Amino acid sequence: MGLSPFRRTGSLAKQSASSINGSAGGSTGRQSSLKNRSVIFGLLAALFLFAAGCSKDGQSTWDALGPVAQRQLDLFNVTLWIMVIVFILVEGVLLYAIIRYRKRPGDPKPPPLHGNNALEITLTIIPTILVLGLGIWSVFILFYVEKPPDDAPDALHVNVTGHQWWFEFEYPDAGNGKKIITANELRIPVDRPITLSLLSDDVIHSFWVPKLAGKIDMVPTHVNKMWIQADSDKIKDELPVTLFGQCAELCGLGHALMRFRVIVMDQEDFDSWVAAYGPPPTNTARAQAGQQLFAANCTLCHTIDGPDDPALSASRLKGFLTGNDITPVPAPNLTDLRTRETLAAGLLELSETNLRAWLNDPDKIKPANYMAARAVLYQGGTVSLDETEIDALIGYLLDLR
Numbered sequence: 348m349g350l351s352p353f354r355r356t357g358s359l360a361k362q363s364a365s366s367i368n369g370s371a372g373g374s375t376g377r378q379s380s381l382k383n384r385s386v387i388f389g390l391l392a393a394l395f396l397f398a399a400g401c402s403k404d405g406q407s408t409w410d411a412l413g414p415v416a417q418r419q420l421d422l423f424n425v426t427l428w429i430m431v432i433v434f435i436l437v438e439g440v441l442l443y444a445i446i447r448y449r450k451r452p453g454d455p456k457p458p459p460l461h462g463n464n465a466l467e468i469t470l471t472i473i474p475t476i477l478v479l480g481l482g483i484w485s486v487f488i489l490f491y492v493e494k495p496p497d498d499a500p501d502a503l504h505v506n507v508t509g510h511q512w513w514f515e516f517e518y519p520d521a522g523n524g525k526k527i528i529t530a531n532e533l534r535i536p537v538d539r540p541i542t543l544s545l546l547s548d549d550v551i552h553s554f555w556v557p558k559l560a561g562k563i564d565m566v567p568t569h570v571n572k573m574w575i576q577a578d579s580d581k582i583k584d585e586l587p588v589t590l591f592g593q594c595a596e597l598c599g600l601g602h603a604l605m606r607f608r609v610i611v612m613d614q615e616d617f618d619s620w621v622a623a624y625g626p627p628p629t630n631t632a633r634a635q636a637g638q639q640l641f642a643a644n645c646t647l648c649h650t651i652d653g654p655d656d657p658a659l660s661a662s663r664l665k666g667f668l669t670g671n672d673i674t675p676v677p678a679p680n681l682t683d684l685r686t687r688e689t690l691a692a693g694l695l696e697l698s699e700t701n702l703r704a705w706l707n708d709p710d711k712i713k714p715a716n717y718m719a720a721r722a723v724l725y726q727g728g729t730v731s732l733d734e735t736e737i738d739a740l741i742g743y744l745l746d747l748r
């Protein structure tokens with residue numbers, strides 16, 4: 348275990364004491380070590396600032412807003428502080444030994460040393476207890492994350508599917524048996540467990556809302572389960588509150604632009620959102636023109652009149668997986684687009700201007716996305732719709748009067 352020098356502390360101490368007088372040099376060494384130290388300090392400070400940047404969008408894992416995130420944060424904190432103490436003790440003793448018993452000119456070669464049973468057993472038992480304790484606690488948390496405790500209130504279930512490069516949320520029963528499919532914004536009632544079944548239909552993605560839970564992989568053909576909950580007593584702002592999430596697994600060219608939001612609402616507000624879920628009204632001439640343009644240009648990939656039909660989704664997926672030129676592909680359900688905060692997987696705030704920019708040139712906003720790549724509209728280099736047509740589409744999608 349490399350601990351043997353401590354048995355000879357006394358004699359080594361005497362040796363080093365006697366050699367101090369003889370070692371006058373070393374000042375240049377000290378200067379360069381000072382320089383090294385400031386470089387290291389600078390790097391650490393930079394790293395700290397860099398890491399602090401992660402909370403810019405309110406994505407801090409230190410700000411747990413629900414029971415799952417809180418348990419994981421507790422485990423993290425205890426692990427961190429135990430390891431900080433272990434680190435300081437071990438490195439402290441190491442540094443002490445290195446400095447106090449360093450080799451000086453004229454020192455005799457030290458004899459090989461080994462064997463201090465009491466010390467070696469102690470230093471085996473302590474880490475074993477720490478590793479086992481933290482390991483067993485972690486396993487309990489793994490089980491806890493998978494499903495809400497038996498005594499938890501009624502859970503709301505959501506199926507989440509990762510696509511290149513956006514998220515799909517399906518509520519098989521959002522309330523009163525109403526099924527909802529939406530994209531990129533997960534609306535959840537506060538104080539209620541939300542059970543999630545996570546899947547991908549192309550490559551591996553990862554679902555991560557730092558304030559609600561740690562990341563979980565979204566794997567094709569295998570459903571991973573977890574639950575989340577946002578607690579009203581931990582949320583300082585007034586509801587609805589928007590939390591930020593993102594894909595946390597490198598999943599291709601659009602990975603860095605694959606974000607989503609979780610909007611925490613009162614149960615009442617959530618219920619009215621569910622009740623209002625439906626296609627945009629078509630009671631103006633502009634909306635009617637938009638509806639026709641939508642039917643002609645967009646329904647190959649997008650659904651706008653309620654949840655997607657499973658057979659249609661399957662054929663879009665087939666187009667995506669087998670085609671490479673102009674094919675249908677899975678695309679965000681646009682039924683509730685007008686009630687959203689964002690566009691293009693959390694990339695842009697939803698507004699008339701941004702929607703216009705998106706429809707004019709999706710590839711400029713989100714390079715490599717599959718709308719630009721696979722829709723006939725964009726194959727000529729510029730969009731094949733004119734200003735009035737785009738205007739009509741925007742009026743319809745956003746229900747502008």
Ligand SMILES: [Cu+2]
Pocket residue numbers: 509510512551552553594595596597598602605
């Ligand atoms: Cu992804």
